[in-house]
Amino acid sequence: MKRALDLAKKAQGMTSPNPMVGAVVVKDGKVVGEGYHKKAGMPHAESLAIDAAGKNARGSDLYVNLEPCCHTGRTGPCADKIIASGIKKVVAATKDPNPLMCGKSLKKLGKAGVKTSCGTCCRESRKLNEVFFKNMQKKLPFVAAKFAQSLDGKIATRLNVSQWITSLAARNKAKELRDLYDCVVVGVNTANKDNPSLNGLTKKPLKAVIDPKLAIKPSLKLIRENGKNLFILTSLKNKNKRSKLFDKATVLFAKEKNGSLDLLDLLEQLYARKVCSLFVEGGAQTLGLFFDAGLVDKVYAFIAPQIIGGKDALSAVGAGGVAKPGKINLKSMRVEMVGPDILVSGDVKRYLK
Numbered sequence: 249m250k251r252a253l254d255l256a257k258k259a260q261g262m263t264s265p266n267p268m269v270g271a272v273v274v275k276d277g278k279v280v281g282e283g284y285h286k287k288a289g290m291p292h293a294e295s296l297a298i299d300a301a302g303k304n305a306r307g308s309d310l311y312v313n314l315e316p317c318c319h320t321g322r323t324g325p326c327a328d329k330i331i332a333s334g335i336k337k338v339v340a341a342t343k344d345p346n347p348l349m350c351g352k353s354l355k356k357l358g359k360a361g362v363k364t365s366c367g368t369c370c371r372e373s374r375k376l377n378e379v380f381f382k383n384m385q386k387k388l389p390f391v392a393a394k395f396a397q398s399l400d401g402k403i404a405t406r407l408n409v410s411q412w413i414t415s416l417a418a419r420n421k422a423k424e425l426r427d428l429y430d431c432v433v434v435g436v437n438t439a440n441k442d443n444p445s446l447n448g449l450t451k452k453p454l455k456a457v458i459d460p461k462l463a464i465k466p467s468l469k470l471i472r473e474n475g476k477n478l479f480i481l482t483s484l485k486n487k488n489k490r491s492k493l494f495d496k497a498t499v500l501f502a503k504e505k506n507g508s509l510d511l512l513d514l515l516e517q518l519y520a521r522k523v524c525s526l527f528v529e530g531g532a533q534t535l536g537l538f539f540d541a542g543l544v545d546k547v548y549a550f551i552a553p554q555i556i557g558g559k560d561a562l563s564a565v566g567a568g569g570v571a572k573p574g575k576i577n578l579k580s581m582r583v584e585m586v587g588p589d590i591l592v593s594g595d596v597k598r599y600l601k
Contacts, residue, residue, distance in 0.1 A: 249341055249369040252313045255284035255293070256376060261428040261451065262287050265524045267314055267380035271297035273335070275308035292317065294326040298333045306334030313341040313373040315366070318353040327353045330362065337363040341373035345384040375580075378595075379429075379525045382545060388515050390525040392429060393535055394422060394548040395564040396589075402556035403532060403564050410442075414552045417587025422529075423449040425548060429527035431456050431479070431518065435534035440465050445473065446529070454479065454523060458534055460509055462486050462493060471496055479523075481514050508567075511541045536567025539576060544596050547578060551590040 255270025263269075263285055271293035273281035281304065283296025291299075294316050298305050316326035316338065330338060338357055343350045343366060354364045374381055379390040396414040397403050404410040412419070426432050427448035434446065436459035443465075446455050455470055456479035464471070470478055471493075478497040487501045500517050503510040518526070528538055538544050549564070570576060578594030585591075 249311050249313065249339065251279070251282065252293075252311045252341070253369060253372055253376060255282060256313050258284055259286050261448075264288065264379070264430050265383065265522055267377040269293040269312060269314050271310060271312040273297045273301040273305055273308050273310055275301070275304050280304040280308060292326050295329055298329060298335070301333075307336050309337040309339060310335050311339045311368075313369065314377065315340045315342065315344040315349075315351070316353045316357075317344070318349070318356050325353075327356050330357060331360045335362060337365070339365045339368055341369045342366065345381045347384070378545070383519070383524050387519060388512075389430070389519050389523055390546070391515070391528060391538060391544050392425075392526065392546040392548060393528045393538060393544045394425060394550075395530055395535060396422070396550040396552070397564040398552055398554050398556040400555050400557060401563050402558075402561040403530070404562040405556055406558040406560040408441075408562070413554070413556075414550045414589045415587040418550045418552070418589040418591070420449065421586045421591065422548075422550065423447070426453055426527055427451045429525040430454055431523050431526050433458065433526050433528045433534070435531050436460075436464050438529070438531040438534070439468060439470060443468055443470075445469050452477075453527070456481055456518070456526070458509060458514075458537075460504075462489065462491055464493065466492065466496070479518065481509060483509060508537055511537060511543055515543065530564075532562050532564060532566035536565045536569060539565060540568045544576075546595055547593060549592045550586065551592065553588055553590075 252270040252272045256268040259268050266288045270284040272279055281297045281301025283293050283300055285293045294312055316330060318325045318327040354366060357364050382390040398413055427450055431454035432446040433456045436457055439457045454477050455474055457464055458481045460483045462482050476498050480493055480497045480499045482501060484501045484503055493499060502513040528535060577597045579597050581594040583592050
């Protein structure tokens with residue numbers, strides 16, 4: 249199963265809206281076939297592993313980090329191929345999180361005489377496919393929040409200068425992280441001030457700008473380089489306005505809530521367009537609104553070894569914030585050095601009221 253998970257990881261950032269899946273066929277204690285799902289629309293891991301095993305698949309055991317599918321999508325059902333191949337046992341790390349599918353393949357295999365087992369490396373498998381599990385269970389995109397700050401929590405000086413607080417190594421690491429998610433999100437002030445490209449190291453993810461008043465500058469690189477792959481997220485009040493932006497980008501209109509855009513409404517609209525994960529980069533107000541709404545699932549905080557100071561210098565997370573400490577905490581923490589900087593990452597615990 250560890251090998252199956254390692255195979256699955258090879259496709260990080262490539263399989264959306266599908267999960268990352270690796271499969272290993274074992275016979276008489278030896279690996280006779282393996283494969284992993286490389287991209288949506290391409291063959292599934294189980295199918296590739298069975299094909300690689302050939303005649304050796306009969307009487308073998310199949311290890312896979314997610315319950316095989318039993319429905320027909322862009323590819324045929326893996327459960328049927330497993331049965332036809334003569335595999336005698338399937339070991340799955342976890343069931344399919346889709347409530348409509350959960351456990352159905354394992355039952356189908358069992359009825360066909362294939363032994364099944366589920367739960368080996370379950371935690372690791374769920375963690376690897378945290379985006380897919382959130383999608384299936386909540387019907388919403390997974391939300392990761394990223395910020396880069398000084399040791400005293402500032403993202404810009406009192407003169408609003410922010411380039412650069414963290415090192416080149418940290419900025420390249422942030423680009424690597426963008427490659428893992430479907431869409432990079434910033435607020436309109438950050439877009440207008442920094443004129444960023446928001447590309448990853450190897451991919452050009454979708455981009456989104458939260459722009460309640462349609463104040464985005466039409467000359468920005470985001471508009472020139474992305475076209476309809478740029479989402480401009482604005483207020484429903486602007487729907488009847490005449491704007492050239494409507495032709496240059498994909499504009500989504502949201503309700504307002506407490507004087508700001510209803511972020512949950514926007515997430516539902518993005519998910520309906522098969523945007524399965526968001527990488528929210530700021531600025532402070534945008535990050536704060538996502539935290540205030542209880543929509544953040546994961547945090548990446550880059551911390552530079554410098555002090556900025558000043559009561560007028562901007563902090564990393566703005567908007568309303570919590571009334572007292574302990575409302576938003578991280579779990580499964582990881583701390584690593586990235587050049588001279590520190591990267592602290594972790595999952596957000598359930599928000600406390």
